[in-house]
Amino acid sequence: MDLNLSPSELGFRDGLRQWLADNLSPHWQADFAKIEGKQAQFEYLRAWQRKVYDGGWAGIAWPKEFGGRGATIIEQVIFTEEMARAGAPNLPGVLGLQLVGPTTITHGTEAQKEQFLRKILSGEEIWCQGFSEPNAGSDLAALRTTATLDGDHFIVNGQKVWTSYGWAADWCELVVRTDPDAPKHKGLTVLLVDMKSPGVDVRPLRQMTGETEFNELFFTDVRVPVENVLGRVNDGWNVAIGTLMHERATLGAGIQIVIRRSFERIVELAKSLGKFADPITRQKLAQCYADIEVMRLNQMRAYSKMANGGTPGPEGSIQKIFWSELNQRFQQMAQEIMGPYGQLTKGSEYSIDDGIWTYNYLRARGNTIEAGTSEIQRLILGHFVLGLPKSY
Amino acid sequence: MDLNLSPSELGFRDGLRQWLADNLSPHWQADFAKIEGKQAQFEYLRAWQRKVYDGGWAGIAWPKEFGGRGATIIEQVIFTEEMARAGAPNLPGVLGLQLVGPTTITHGTEAQKEQFLRKILSGEEIWCQGFSEPNAGSDLAALRTTATLDGDHFIVNGQKVWTSYGWAADWCELVVRTDPDAPKHKGLTVLLVDMKSPGVDVRPLRQMTGETEFNELFFTDVRVPVENVLGRVNDGWNVAIGTLMHERATLGAGIQIVIRRSFERIVELAKSLGKFADPITRQKLAQCYADIEVMRLNQMRAYSKMANGGTPGPEGSIQKIFWSELNQRFQQMAQEIMGPYGQLTKGSEYSIDDGIWTYNYLRARGNTIEAGTSEIQRLILGHFVLGLPKSY
Amino acid sequence: MQFGLTDSQVLTRNSAREFFSAEYPIAEVRRLCETETAHDRKLWRKTAEQGWCGMTIPEAYGGMGLDLVEVAAAMEEAGRTLVPGPLLAHLTATAAIAACASEEHKQRLLPALATGERIATFAVLEPNPSWDLAAVAMPACEGAKLFVMDAAVTDYIVTLTRDGVFLVDSRGDGVTLTPMPALDTSRKLSAVHYQSAPGLQLATDNNAVQRALDIGTTLLCAEMTGAMQRMLDITVNYVKTRKQFGKPVGAFQLVQALCADMLVATESARSATYFAAYALEQNLPEAQSAVSVAKSYIADAARLTGNNAIQAHGGMGFTWENDIHLYYRRAKAFETAFGDAVFHRERIAQLAL
Amino acid sequence: MQFGLTDSQVLTRNSAREFFSAEYPIAEVRRLCETETAHDRKLWRKTAEQGWCGMTIPEAYGGMGLDLVEVAAAMEEAGRTLVPGPLLAHLTATAAIAACASEEHKQRLLPALATGERIATFAVLEPNPSWDLAAVAMPACEGAKLFVMDAAVTDYIVTLTRDGVFLVDSRGDGVTLTPMPALDTSRKLSAVHYQSAPGLQLATDNNAVQRALDIGTTLLCAEMTGAMQRMLDITVNYVKTRKQFGKPVGAFQLVQALCADMLVATESARSATYFAAYALEQNLPEAQSAVSVAKSYIADAARLTGNNAIQAHGGMGFTWENDIHLYYRRAKAFETAFGDAVFHRERIAQLAL
DSSP: OBOSOOHHHHHHHHHHHHHHHHHSOTTHHHHHHHOOSHHHHHHHHHHHHHHHHHTTOTTTTSOGGGTSOOOOHHHHHHHHHHHHHTTOOOOTTHHIIIIIHHHHHHHOOHHHHHHHHHHHHHTSSOEEEEOOBTTBSSSGGGOOOEEEEETTEEEEEEEEEEEETGGGOSEEEEEEESOTTSOTTSSEEEEEEETTSTTEEEEEEOBTTSOOOEEEEEEEEEEEEGGGEESSTTOHHHHHHHHHHHHHHHHHHHHHHHHHHHHHHHHHHHHHTTOTTOHHHHHHHHHHHHHHHHHHHHHHHHHHHHHTTOOOOTTHHHHHHHHHHHHHHHHHHHHHHHGGGGGBOTTOTTSGGGGHHHHHHHHHHGGGTTTSOHHHHHHHIIIIITOOOOOO | OBOSOOHHHHHHHHHHHHHHHHHSOTTHHHHHHHOOSHHHHHHHHHHHHHHHHHTTOTTTTSOGGGTSOOOOHHHHHHHHHHHHHTTOOOOTTHHIIIIIHHHHHHHOOHHHHHHHHHHHHHTSSOEEEEOOBTTBSSSGGGOOOEEEEETTEEEEEEEEEEEETGGGOSEEEEEEESOTTSOTTSSEEEEEEETTSTTEEEEEEOBTTSOOOEEEEEEEEEEEEGGGEESSTTOHHHHHHHHHHHHHHHHHHHHHHHHHHHHHHHHHHHHHTTOTTOHHHHHHHHHHHHHHHHHHHHHHHHHHHHHTTOOOOTTHHHHHHHHHHHHHHHHHHHHHHHGGGGGBOTTOTTSGGGGHHHHHHHHHHGGGTTTSOHHHHHHHIIIIITOOOOOO | OBOSOOHHHHHHHHHHHHHHHHHOOHHHHHHHHTSSSSOOHHHHHHHHHTTGGGTTSOGGGTSOOOOHHHHHHHHHHHHHTTOOSSHHHHHHHHHHHHHHSOHHHHHHHHHHHHTTSSOEEEEOOOSSOOOOGGGOOOOTTOEEEEEEETGGGOSEEEEEETTEEEEEETTSTTEEEEEEOBSOTTSOEEEEEESSOOEEEEESOGGGGHHHHHHHHHHHHHHHHHHHHHHHHHHHHHHHHOEETTEEGGGSHHHHHHHHHHHHHHHHHHHHHHHHHHHHHTTOTTHHHHHHHHHHHHHHHHHHHHHHHHHHHGGGGGBSSSTHHHHHHHHHHHHHTTOOHHHHHHHHHHHHO | OBOSOOHHHHHHHHHHHHHHHHHOOHHHHHHHHHSSSSOOHHHHHHHHHTTGGGTTSOGGGTSOOOOHHHHHHHHHHHHHTTOOSSHHHHHHHHHHHHHHSOHHHHHHHHHHHHTTSSOEEEEOOOSSOOOOGGGOOOOTTOEEEEEEETGGGOSEEEEEETTEEEEEETTSTTEEEEEEOBSOTTSOEEEEEESSOOEEEEESOGGGGHHHHHHHHHHHHHHHHHHHHHHHHHHHHHHHHOEETTEEGGGSHHHHHHHHHHHHHHHHHHHHHHHHHHHHHTTOTTHHHHHHHHHHHHHHHHHHHHHHHHHHHGGGGGBSSSTHHHHHHHHHHHHHTTSOHHHHHHHHHHHHO
16 A cells, blocks of 8 residues: 555656646636636637647547557546646546547547547547437436438437537537347447537536536437447447446546535635634534545545556446535535525625535535436445346 | 313323322332342233223223223323323233234124233233244235144144244234235235144244344144134235234334433433533434424324324324434434443443443334334335335 | 314415415416516515415404414415515514514504515524524614515515614615525525614514514425425426336335435424424414424425435436426525524524423 | 555455454354453464564564554454454554653563563543543542453553553552443453552653554554444345345345445445555654544444444344344444544544644
8 A cells, every 4th residue: 555656656747737837827717707608618618628738638548649648547536636626627528538539449440530539639629428318317228319220321310418518519429229129238339420410409408507517419310421330330338338437437536626625615614704613513524524535535446446457347336426425415514604695696795606605506416316326326336346136 | 283182181191190190109110120030020010001901091092892991092192101201111911902902803703802802901811913924024925824724723833033022922913824825915814822822932032132022933733723813814914904004103102202201311411421511412412302303293293183083004104214213313312422331231330321221222223123124114105105106 | 182284274275275376386486586586566466465465464453363373384385386575574574563563563564564565574684694683783773684585575674683673664765785696596685784774663672573583484494394295296296207227217216215205304394394383373382492393304304305306306307497496496595594403403402401 | 656455465464364254253252242351362362373462563572563554454354253352452552552662661561462471451531531632630540440441351551641651550459440341242341440559651641642542543443344344245145145025135226225335334434444544654644634534434334334234134133143233332332432423523623624
């Protein structure tokens, strides 16, 4: 057991810190807040990704031959944590960088790699994912969007929901049913779909927070060339599942830092609101601190295991359960500390931190639903980790 | 809504209070503690029941024609609460009084009523119940104890577990399988079995508390005359289920008072241990007080509903979930307040209240298992109250 | 003994259910939430015509003079349909006036409040917010009151000051209102700034309105009970029809347990609320602690119910389109209004332990 | 960076697993729990021969001088088999002596403690029990220490007094032991009464043993992690075979969720424990708060694991025959030993916030 960074890990971290010091404007958030319009904001973020790419920091986990730097899992964690710690902007091409890119590297043809990978890294092309459907959420394999072969094209019809970055995306990693007669996990195929194709309709999906972070995608007779199949036809479940496992295992690293920074802020607030001397508040804060530490340590153990040659497996559900439920408890605690001020939203002169806490409180409800509900995660642990019979 | 007792309810309560003042020795617990041996202790309690019977307070809910006084549900609650409040001894024939007797009144023959009821009231004969089996707990209808007809007798073979008062009982309300070919809820029959019959073996079942509150019953070729069938042959599920519902609905009344008295004691302890000024302790105590109040109010509502002509139904599971989980939270809180002293058992000069808290802490774990696990209770609410599909 | 509604209480509840569900369909509620005040004059007038605005005002002053259990029953129905606007604040403020004003002032003020012609709210919290009346620090009538419910649509603000209770004209000189946009958009909050604001002194001691605040707390609990029932109903209905893995999701044990816990919480909230109303109505010695029991219990129970409702819906529960979040937002506001759970538990410790 | 055991740590763990599971089968543990001391001299000697009793003593004094992560790994295995008797107390007490005694005293005392020839325990709590070293009030060596682990089988008691740390002969003049029978019968507690008891002063300042208490706390956490793992394993095994409603109860979602939560709790306990051991070993600035994180987290996690284990077993979980309750009793003792969750959370607030 050695939690010190190795010399090469230290070198990686210091290099990144230096690059961030040189390239990340300390007042970028103020600049960003002044930009009007979603599209213009997005272009700002895309320019940031381009900068990251030019600095050689995009897609660090990708093999060198595809433009990455073959970073170890520990380096990936360092990267995520450092970016979060520096408060750097999100990379708008995150889905391409973390999910579509790696899946393409594993399953793609040479032509696909040639066509897509470089542009994913640079942010020139943005990707989204079309997985969930109105009737295929927890039961993803029940999806009904169909693709039927018509000469050298698939004709796609159906609907997807909960698509992040759908409105901004140039391409979509889309899971469709190509064999309606096969058992439900068979007969699926992954298609790489040009979002500018005729018949693709992107609509905003408004969440309970009031924001439209997600989209619904509608496909009406959309023609996709057969060369855009990723992996093999009717092998889409195996192609997609790797993406999902990866999502569950790695989503936590950034969140850990985000929660930790929020926690530090709430300690500050408790002090400035005169509540830090209150024993009840101290207990709540300390318990939350302990939970955050445990989450961090669980993640470090999991990443170390993966670094020792494992791939993300079903035990990633432990991380997913932990961070999602912790964030909900944390947001509740923050509300309790802020008292009636906690409910005030963006734009009120009385709100704390311009109402971000209120937004975070609502947004956290989604944590135990997105990327697999807590119920599904527990049943995954029961069945795939503990070896109990399947129960759904 | 009127929570005042009516004149007749007041009269009932005052009559009972007067009777208790006249008949319950204030130092009975000290007397009782001096009695050596389980059997002798039991005889003391039986004598108490006889006294209660002579005073006209045994089986008050039974119709007058069978020796009861046809008490309303509210009067029954008053009775249970007053007995608990006075710290009166338990009635050792409680299963006969509350469960077997009423079931016999509903389903029994004239001869059975003649033979059994009076002796149940007086405590001359003690009853136990043979329901659960090693392989039939939550799935009670899966029970395997068989009874096969041989002339005018049933021959009983099998095993029962978790039988309260088994070692003291003269009779047993036994559920057996009489038709092995019928679907599992059919083909059951309730037999009234003389515990002195050859082939009945009663063994102690030691709990995690170290006590042997329950027994295992073994039946080997036990002969039971056909006239001892309660209700109809192969209709045993319907006979038994009424008993179970009644148990769930009414068990809470006495427990409410017991928890309330314990709570008052723990407030005293918190004060004497110098912890009552601690804001964290005050929060815990107040939250527990609120929970106990809510339990009491829930019960009052449920009893009022039953008094208005309802029979105990599946919504009784609300009470069962509430009191069992509350008692567990309460015992945990008590431990937290007592600190390291809480773990000391009976016989230590340092233990608080001679270790009763330690016993109660362990015993409370059984609450969410006995009389239907919390899991089963929630599924009963889901299916039978909320109308969701059956899930087990 | 009978813990249940009497025939006349049932009558009140049924007519409340009929009225509120007919006049406040959820589409209308959503529309009002998007407005600046969440208040519609026509709807208010209709509501007032049925007498609902005068529920806590004695008949002698033109109100309905209902017993508090009846008022709670009506407010449970209002909560079920998420009635937006100043009803709760008005009932609380009028109860306060009825409790503490002189006979002359009551005769002058209450009739127009009973008919809904005039609307009132109340102001307790200050920049360092506390529901402990002993902590009220603002002099009369100079300074700031925050988190005042629906102040923008009212005529009067019953204002607690360190010099006692004052009735202040909401639109009068020296009174400035600033919106405090918050999570629950069905009931708008304002900051009220008083600058040498003229006020009519109703009482010299704030304790004269403690009972009115307890009534307000209880009615808020009643509203929330109705909201919890509605979240449960919506959820049960959804999980019966929504299918995954070839069956209704309501057939899965983990989903059933979410619903069962909502049921336990909702029924318990109802028991606690009705007892609080009854105890206040009967002036039982435990009335104040009964109110704190209800408020502290429901703060947690309502959050659990909201959380479970969203969770049992899956992704659909996280959408704007689904009504659950409207109730969820109100549950959030509920937690701190009239004092949070920590406040009420400390009050229980003082009163009952 | 590598959060996992090194090869040599794995070796230690494996040999601990082999030794403890072979020498302490559960029947033997049950037998010992029924004895007055839960201590068997022969077994202790065997345990000592393997070096386990000298794990926290430097090699220079005849101990194994293991790093704390290794010690934790070994104690996790001891906890898994529920090793009864004075091992934990001895490791803590010897760590205290190693930390605070003079060179001369160490050379005199430690070798016999390392070989297990002599056994030591430690005494902190007084009738008004607190794990805050500043609250130690007993003068040297006059008064009462309570809840002293396994004192009846030890030779020495490392005794904290307001005058510093003293080594007292457990069987010497002026020392009277009274059993304090408690829930966890695998580790007996005593009250120790000192009456002008002669003692060897090891240190003048109790803070000299704070680190040793943190080590003891961490080893207790390691034991409990092993116990949690064992409860999980027993439970998973049971629910795979126990059938109700025609299938293994482990096929029911509510039972799976009980098990999944045990898994999350157990893995988290392990992460927290190993980090605490590592932080102490490396003398990281956050070492003390890491210990308090582990202790406070596991207090709750162990209780949850025990509760779920019993619940998932149904009636069988409530029997004496089932081994779960042995672990459950130890989890109860764990909650208060070395300070309860409230104590450690307050310590976190002081150290880390």
